[in-house]
Amino acid sequence: MIKRDLVIVGGGPAGMAAAVSAYENGVKDILLLERDQYLGGILNQCVHTGFGINYFKEILTGPEYADRFIEKVKNIPEIEVSLKSIVVGLARDKAVTFLKPGRLEAIKAKAIIMATGCREKTREMVHIQGTRPAGIFSAGLAQKFINIEGLLPGKEILVVGSGDIGLIMARRFTLEGAKVQAIVEIQKETRGLLRNMVQCAEDFGIPVYFNHKISRIYGKDRVEKVSVLRVDDNFNEIPGSLFEIKCDTVLMSVGLIPENELIEMAGIRIEENKTSVPGIFMCGNCFKIYDLVDRVTEDSFLAGKLAAEYLK
């Protein structure tokens, strides 16, 4: 088995910052594995601005923020980047198995940093009653459709949840000429940033229903409508409050969850930036969901440093 000092899983902002920091703290043999065909992670599809205010003291778009780190990583020959490389196995003895076009490889690492990011919660996870037609998307997928593929996933949109991605997508859809019928949020206030609430919903006159939840999705082949209910602060349904909203698309923006299956399946426990296995570290959104990428970067510098200290 090939031996490496430090293997980093995930080439988003977290993995890149961890690599740079590990190098700066003395690690000279680093392998960065990224399953996508480019570095940058989720930032690549975030073409809106609002990144880097804290770290770079500038307002950047997602790809611009990512590019700054991609440049840094490229200029450090000790960091080997392997793209289209998906890690499929992690063992407690720090063996990492990954696939890439053309081969399956197993590597024995002295230290590992997990920076696999997060995924969006789905309609299935929050359990919404009703049918399962076309037209139900996570907000992130809708973002990918519009920003990367140039496709419009729907024309009459209902957004479930008022997280940042949902708010940003509500604005995006409006700018694309679609009609955002409503944003429905079960909490009594937004979970997103206030500035997004104002700039994405209020400025466009999109109705926001706080203390409301979707109770059912209708439609055989394509979403046709949803029914909505008012709830009290303990999420109990208020009788008689049911009404319907016509839409062809339901956009789910109900939160993110860390992508930790590799760690879990290996039976490893997560502790602050570390794990129950000495030498396996975590950073970025797979460790904790961060609203701001700047915090991810900070967090990942720490993880890189911890790994370097461990390797000394």
Next chain:
Amino acid sequence: MKTYDVAIIGAGVVGTSIARELARYRLDIALLEKEEDLAFGVSKSNSGIIHPGTQNPPDSLKGKLCVQGNFLIRKISKELGVDFKEVGELIVAFNEGDARELLRLKKEAGLLGVTGLRIVDREWLRKNEPNLNSEAVCSLYAPTAGIISPYRFVYDLAENAVKNGVEVFTKTKVTNINRLDGYFEIGASSGVFKSRYLVNAAGLFADEISAMLGVNNFKIKPRKGEEFILDKKKTDLARHLIFPLPSRISKGVLIIKTADGNPMIGPTAEDVEDKEDFSTSDIGLNRVLTSARRLIPSINDRDIIAYFAGLRPVAGSDFIIRHEEKSPGFVNVAGIQSPGLTASPAIALLVAGILKDNGLALKKKLIFHGHRNKTIHLFAAPASKTRRLIKKDHAYGDIVCRCEMVSAKEIRDAVKRGARTMDGVKFRTRAQAGRCHGSFCTTRIMKILAEETRMPLTEITKRGKGSEIVKGSSR
């Protein structure tokens, strides 16, 4: 116009099993299906269990065909390269009364010819099914119970049938049938078909097809079953299929092992009116969770990654498989509720016999290509095999669906083998069926579908016309 010897309406597991069985003989066969793809009816939304034959009245047709089907499916799955796993089932008793009931079930199943049955005690259960509720006192163990992928079984049966000359017509909804002199004239959405014999395997709509020939002697009542799929990381939740004691109308809520590796809990059993009502409900979820937790208390609803509802086509308490004297040459295969998946190979044999008894000549072909090369699924392959595959074809190393580990090569192959919709790809490969529900791979799969079929991206559907994924281009 060509006159087929046999036309079969409905490409679910029953219709395709019959088609493949009849393909052994020198016959012209047409298989007509209204949906865009095969297995989009009841056969895609069930528990995937190959039942041993327990829980059926000893004098029932479904009981007999179930036991026979359980036996036959072993050989067929080998021939077709479909994974059949004999995992065994446990019917659990929680008190002395239950335990007596188990003895009755054991006796009845014995009469049907189910083999290997035995009662296992607490000690055995603790050792062999560690997550089972410790209050269980004993269980009826049926080692011959197994699991299969119900949709992949249909696709592979159909592919093999086609290889042996069967013609499959999708997007072909039968709307009217006339019995003329010596043949049937079948009007469908895609044209008119002529056949000497007609087999009705239309699942939920079998009563409507039968009525087109004036045979109105049964009615199909849908009975809904909601099922909830758990994350693959819980694959070891149970080692066997776990059943409660059956009720009068259903086998109860089960802990199911699936061929895909995800555990599943369900189904409910609720009579409904609408044959197209596949919605799931909070009531169903709560019912399933409560019942499933009685069997395995540690089940966590946060591990649920998907759910669906299926409708059992119920016509009384047993299957209806018969030649209709009122319309000579017409065979009804209706009311195929559970255990229809298990029984399907036996149903096919029975139907072939009925056709023969009514004058269809069954002359064996010189060559019947019974063997089909196994479809490759990385998620089921050991590392050494994966390594070899990737070396041979780089596209196996290009993972598209990361949750279920499905490569670009598998998806491309699925399209080449007939998938035309996103669901068609999902059922064949499992891509989009994992925890992220296609959030990451939908666009990539659409592009592969578009490339292979030369469809524009805007025409790609989830499961046929009307279910287009996107509404146009962005600005």
